[in-house]
Amino acid sequence: MPKIKDIPKVDRPREKFLKKGPDSLSKSDLLAILLGSGIKGKNVQKLAQQIISKFGKNFLNINISDLLEISGIGQAKALQIVSAISLIKRFYDENSSTDIIIKNLKDVLTLTYDLRDRRKEYLVCLYLDAKNTLIRKEIISVGLLDKALIHPREIFYPAVELNSANIILVHNHPSGDQTPSKKDTEIVKKISQAGEIMGISIIDFIIISEKGNYSFFQKLKDKNNSLDYVADGLQTTLFELSEIEKPFYEVNIQKIDKSYFHFSKYQNTNTFQLQNRRYLGNKYKLLGFIEDIVSEKCNGIKSFCDIFAGTGVVGERFNKPGIEIISNDFLFSNYICLKTFLGISTNNKNVSDKFDYLNSLKAEQDNYFSEHFGNTYFSLENAKKIGTIREEIDKIAESKEEKYILICSLIYAVDKVANTVGHYDAFRKELDMFQPIKLLPPDINYQNNRNNTIYKEDANILIRKINCDVLYIDPPYNSRQYSDSYHLLENLAEWKKPIVEGKAKKMDRSQIKSSYCLKNATQVFEDLITNAKCKHILLSYNNTGDSKDGRSNARISDRNIMRILKNKGEIEIFEKDYKAFTTGKSNSDGNAERIFYCKVY
Ligand SMILES: C[S@@+](CC[C@H](N)C(=O)[O-])C[C@H]1O[C@@H](n2cnc3c(N)ncnc32)[C@H](O)[C@@H]1O
Numbered sequence: 001m002p003k004i005k006d007i008p009k010v011d012r013p014r015e016k017f018l019k020k021g022p023d024s025l026s027k028s029d030l031l032a033i034l035l036g037s038g039i040k041g042k043n044v045q046k047l048a049q050q051i052i053s054k055f056g057k058n059f060l061n062i063n064i065s066d067l068l069e070i071s072g073i074g075q076a077k078a079l080q081i082v083s084a085i086s087l088i089k090r091f092y093d094e095n096s097s098t099d100i101i102i103k104n105l106k107d108v109l110t111l112t113y114d115l116r117d118r119r120k121e122y123l124v125c126l127y128l129d130a131k132n133t134l135i136r137k138e139i140i141s142v143g144l145l146d147k148a149l150i151h152p153r154e155i156f157y158p159a160v161e162l163n164s165a166n167i168i169l170v171h172n173h174p175s176g177d178q179t180p181s182k183k184d185t186e187i188v189k190k191i192s193q194a195g196e197i198m199g200i201s202i203i204d205f206i207i208i209s210e211k212g213n214y215s216f217f218q219k220l221k222d223k224n225n226s227l228d229y230v231a232d233g234l235q236t237t238l239f240e241l242s243e244i245e246k247p248f249y250e251v252n253i254q255k256i257d258k259s260y261f262h263f264s265k266y267q268n269t270n271t272f273q274l275q276n277r278r279y280l281g282n283k284y285k286l287l288g289f290i291e292d293i294v295s296e297k298c299n300g301i302k303s304f305c306d307i308f309a310g311t312g313v314v315g316e317r318f319n320k321p322g323i324e325i326i327s328n329d330f331l332f333s334n335y336i337c338l339k340t341f342l343g344i345s346t347n348n349k350n351v352s353d354k355f356d357y358l359n360s361l362k363a364e365q366d367n368y369f370s371e372h373f374g375n376t377y378f379s380l381e382n383a384k385k386i387g388t389i390r391e392e393i394d395k396i397a398e399s400k401e402e403k404y405i406l407i408c409s410l411i412y413a414v415d416k417v418a419n420t421v422g423h424y425d426a427f428r429k430e431l432d433m434f435q436p437i438k439l440l441p442p443d444i445n446y447q448n449n450r451n452n453t454i455y456k457e458d459a460n461i462l463i464r465k466i467n468c469d470v471l472y473i474d475p476p477y478n479s480r481q482y483s484d485s486y487h488l489l490e491n492l493a494e495w496k497k498p499i500v501e502g503k504a505k506k507m508d509r510s511q512i513k514s515s516y517c518l519k520n521a522t523q524v525f526e527d528l529i530t531n532a533k534c535k536h537i538l539l540s541y542n543n544t545g546d547s548k549d550g551r552s553n554a555r556i557s558d559r560n561i562m563r564i565l566k567n568k569g570e571i572e573i574f575e576k577d578y579k580a581f582t583t584g585k586s587n588s589d590g591n592a593e594r595i596f597y598c599k600v601y
Pocket residue numbers: 279280281282283284307308309310311312313314328329330331334457458459460474475476477482483514515516
């Protein structure tokens with residue numbers, strides 16, 4: 001047996017390490033450095049080789065007594081090895097509890113390296129927060145994985161306790177083959193469905209084996225898309241991915257091929273009409289489609305509730321004598337306009353002179369509005385004028401109704417001179433909107449408004465207080481908050497002059513976030529439907545599919561919409577290709593506009 005000093009210097013572990021780095025060394029060479037010396041008749045390299053070949057893949061699980069069985073290893077050396085292993089494990093474990101962000105499969109594998117060599121089947125759960133930071137790694141089961149034995153409770157109970165937003169499951173196949181078994185697939189299905197209902201995303205289910213790994217996320221994800229997980233509310237879940245693969249309806253879809261021409265009642269350039277406003281997701285061009293469904297399905301209606309009213313165009317279409325309109329939106333700027341056009345039933349004669357007065361105001365001084373929004377969203381002159389008019393409205397309005405009418409007129413006028421594409425997430429680079437702002441009186445049909453009620457409430461609170469024949473539901477579909485897009489109008493309507501921040505000059509909007517844009521959208525939708533007291537439900541919800549821009553992805557899956565509505569009544573789906581009536585341009589995603597109609601039991 002050659003002594004270590006008889007081995008050529010270049011082949012000695014320490015020298016090799018110093019010259020070529022740790023990656024050039026075999027496992028036994030690395031262990032030899034740790035051991036330092038051998039014993040008589042067994043040099044340190046031989047001793048290290050013997051240990052590595054005896055324990056092989058189980059090396060990280062060895063204990064002192066295992067090591068003491070090897071001749072040449074005494075207590076001191078055994079302690080050295082086991083301490084080194086424990087030290088490494090400790091660092092891994094500590095890392096798992098402090099700000100480890102899981103970005104992709106590689107990050108998961110680093111955290112679960114030890115599963116590869118286990119002789120039994122394990123199911124391990126990584127609980128993550130909304131930013132995909134690891135909160136805790138937990139072993140859920142040891143032994144054969146069986147759908148019948150794994151209850152979602154075991155996975156979701158800690159998730160709720162830990163306030164976890166996302167979950168990744170990791171499972172090992174001791175057989176060495178990472179291909180998912182039928183049982184694995186059934187478990188993934190069961191757990192990801194449960195996650196959808198709980199509002200906790202199952203991001204991935206990974207199978208680890210000696211030969212390789214299998215990630216359900218990567219398998220389902222479109223190859224053109226990034227395979228990284230996405231943090232902070234935009235993550236596609238396994239459930240959504242499998243939905244996209246198999247679009248699913250259990251009812252026939254009625255494709256509507258009719259073209260609708262929408263003439264304004266009359267074009268009066270001396271007034272503002274309800275629809276004369278740019279608003280994301282407004283249904284003005286779909287009114288004919290909606291009206292056709294209502295007249296076919298809902299006979300003799302006496303009340304119509306537009307619970308996510310936005311501009312209010314849908315409610316207005318049914319605003320006829322004998323029909324009570326309930327119109328609601330949780331944004332104050334929208335409420336003011338809904339109140340003006342659909343809620344005021346007596347002519348406020350005194351207000352008419354005030355438009356001329358406000359238009360004639362001179363605005364030379366800078367003010368809150370011009371300081372923050374001048375030369376960006378508006379020309380400086382218009383911004384000064386808007387601020388001056390808004391200040392003056394509070395002084396001259398003689399009643400609440402007058403105030404609503406004047407602010408509503410200002411909101412409509414502002415939209416005409418805004419240097420934007422129709423919302424206030426950003427302003428256009430080139431400022432070219434210089435025409436002077438002009439207030440016009442709103443065109444109000446006082447007669448038809450007698451029975452109407454306008455609300456500014458969260459839809460889920462309002463639903464518990466009202467009854468109606470038709471409930472029209474048009475919530476936000478994706479993670480884009482309307483309070484982000486219309487912060488400026490909200491600021492102008494409320495006129496509390498808050499601090500504004502960032503390039504887009506947004507105020508604090510934490511109190512006006514819609515749950516329909518968040519992960520729990522499915523739950524709030526289910527709550528809305530469960531509590532609805534009505535005869536007919538019409539739901540507008542777009543099939544935005546798996547868009548590359550995470551913000552555009554629909555929050556509630558078709559499967560969940562169907563499940564929830566089915567509990568309430570009989571469903572029919574009506575589809576209209578938007579392209580047919582948008583001057584040849586498709587809507588942003590080229591998908592059809594859909595209405596889910598539900599005849600309530
Ligand atoms: C898709 S838009 C409705 C567009 C409307 N149908 C139209 O034609 O103008 C959704 C509206 O719901 C409002 N909204 C969002 N979440 C809400 C909630 N929880 N309660 C009440 N309104 C909400 C938003 O302010 C937005 O105006």
